[in-house]
Amino acid sequence: MEVEGTAPGSTLMIMKKIVKQGWRPVLVVVLLLILWESSSRLFAIPAWLLPSPLTIMEEGLSSWSNYAHHLVSTTKLSILGFVIGTSIGLLIAILLHLMPRVRQAFYPLLILSQNIPIIVLAPLLIIWFGFGVLPKLFIITLVCFFPVAVAALDGFRQTNAEMKHYMYMAGASKWQVFSKLEFPHALPAVFSGLKISATYSVMGAVISEWLGANQGIGVYMTLAQSSFRTDRVFVAIFFIMLLCLLFFSLIIVLEKFCIKGRAEQEAKS
Amino acid sequence: MSELKVSEVSKSFGEKKVLQSVSFSVKEGEFVSLLGPSGSGKSTLFHLIGGLFTPDEGDLCLGGENINGKRGRISYTPQNPSLFPWRTVLDNVVLGEELHAKPNKERARTMLERAGLAEYVNAYPHQLSGGMRQRAAFVRSLLSPQPFICLDEPFSALDEFTRLDMQKWLLSIWEENRKSVLFVTHNIEEAIFLSDRVLVLSSNPATVKQEFTIPFERPRREELVLTEEFLKWKKQIYHELRGEE
Numbered sequence A: 001m002e003v004e005g006t007a008p009g010s011t012l013m014i015m016k017k018i019v020k021q022g023w024r025p026v027l028v029v030v031l032l033l034i035l036w037e038s039s040s041r042l043f044a045i046p047a048w049l050l051p052s053p054l055t056i057m058e059e060g061l062s063s064w065s066n067y068a069h070h071l072v073s074t075t076k077l078s079i080l081g082f083v084i085g086t087s088i089g090l091l092i093a094i095l096l097h098l099m100p101r102v103r104q105a106f107y108p109l110l111i112l113s114q115n116i117p118i119i120v121l122a123p124l125l126i127i128w129f130g131f132g133v134l135p136k137l138f139i140i141t142l143v144c145f146f147p148v149a150v151a152a153l154d155g156f157r158q159t160n161a162e163m164k165h166y167m168y169m170a171g172a173s174k175w176q177v178f179s180k181l182e183f184p185h186a187l188p189a190v191f192s193g194l195k196i197s198a199t200y201s202v203m204g205a206v207i208s209e210w211l212g213a214n215q216g217i218g219v220y221m222t223l224a225q226s227s228f229r230t231d232r233v234f235v236a237i238f239f240i241m242l243l244c245l246l247f248f249s250l251i252i253v254l255e256k257f258c259i260k261g262r263a264e265q266e267a268k269s
Numbered sequence B: 001m002s003e004l005k006v007s008e009v010s011k012s013f014g015e016k017k018v019l020q021s022v023s024f025s026v027k028e029g030e031f032v033s034l035l036g037p038s039g040s041g042k043s044t045l046f047h048l049i050g051g052l053f054t055p056d057e058g059d060l061c062l063g064g065e066n067i068n069g070k071r072g073r074i075s076y077t078p079q080n081p082s083l084f085p086w087r088t089v090l091d092n093v094v095l096g097e098e099l100h101a102k103p104n105k106e107r108a109r110t111m112l113e114r115a116g117l118a119e120y121v122n123a124y125p126h127q128l129s130g131g132m133r134q135r136a137a138f139v140r141s142l143l144s145p146q147p148f149i150c151l152d153e154p155f156s157a158l159d160e161f162t163r164l165d166m167q168k169w170l171l172s173i174w175e176e177n178r179k180s181v182l183f184v185t186h187n188i189e190e191a192i193f194l195s196d197r198v199l200v201l202s203s204n205p206a207t208v209k210q211e212f213t214i215p216f217e218r219p220r221r222e223e224l225v226l227t228e229e230f231l232k233w234k235k236q237i238y239h240e241l242r243g244e245e
Ligand SMILES: Nc1ncnc2c1ncn2[C@@H]1O[C@H](COP(=O)(O)OP(=O)(O)O)[C@@H](O)[C@H]1O
Pocket: B013, B018, B036, B037, B038, B039, B040, B041, B042, B043, B044, B045
């Protein structure tokens, strides 16, 4: 009973904390925007070079119907890619963890694979798979799976040794040790990986759209760039940031929901 | 059924010899304490009995069966309570049972009530005090299906007052079902107060130096620790522990 009682209480506390500490960064952003607006007016900076914040806002509001479908398309793409990429990442982490020899063989390759900038693979993927959804999902999967896989693998391995001894001495099977101890123990680490992947998925989606697509924020950006509509580029940047932030917050909410008994402990330290 | 026989067990970690020909036994329903200084290899001995490692030499037998390297034969309370932070107290104490069968939560609730943890059944471990966590860990051992219990310095992190309360509580619970207990401690009074027999370990490497059979009848009362007789035992064991240094 009392535990259920503390959960909404602590969420409320966190909200209060955000309001209490959040006004400082908000103030900084507002001041920066004012500085930007006034300097564009004062020095008469041409709009194709650097549009003022108000111009950007106006463009964003007035042509909403022109780019809304781009936004929807990119959001869908990011979410789908994120789900596929992180699922594969988690699955690979679990398999490698349960098979230590295979892990020893593949872990260095896993790290190495991340030193290949995805963008250089993109032309290849497009040659092989064309301009459809498939190469785009491929790119997003590639950028998403790694943070989750590595975070989960490290999380599994850093399981408290004494708890593991307890489990083994109590006669737990390898699978029981994994499912009852190592996996829940690694959840906070997995969520750190998910947060990184969430941002990467939006980035991956936009990059893949730059390389060739018929809709999406990436396409909208390329069009805006070629017609020197700098204001539209900024609108696109704004929405990319918003999308990242939204994904990030969703993961945090999910994390609060999934990780029990530790939230308050960590908040204290 | 649950008689433990440790015969001539030795164990080294690399160059360092930790246990040297350790021999002793714990009879059915007996409460035996192992008394030894920190770092003498008491936890290592438990890890051997629990099958986490195999001994270099010697045999461990439980109920007539050789259990060298066999896991899941004893119920164990580690030096740290090692409760899982994401499980409620109730889900924690049924863990040992859950590994082998469907846990009986009603029985667990009753035991938690007996342990004075009724209000904390659905709390998480970080909401408990040190003593409560140790009690929960001990309830977890009691609920485990194995008839032989190993307790590794369960009270060493507690203050003097809590410690005495916990000892009395432990005895009262133990008198009810009398599972065989092997209890590790570095506290002389604790060993005498709780046990039928006290085994004194030497260190570097550890062997059983001396064995004392404690004659006090049960149930034991707190006042016992202030009697002449108790002090006499304490002195004797103290000299045995300190004697050769
Ligand atoms: N897994 C291990 N690997 C190497 N050395 C160990 C290991 N476990 C314990 N030891 C060593 O064995 C000695 C006894 O440790 P331990 O059994 O924990 O002592 P105690 O529980 O009596 O305090 C210590 O010197 C410790 O460093």
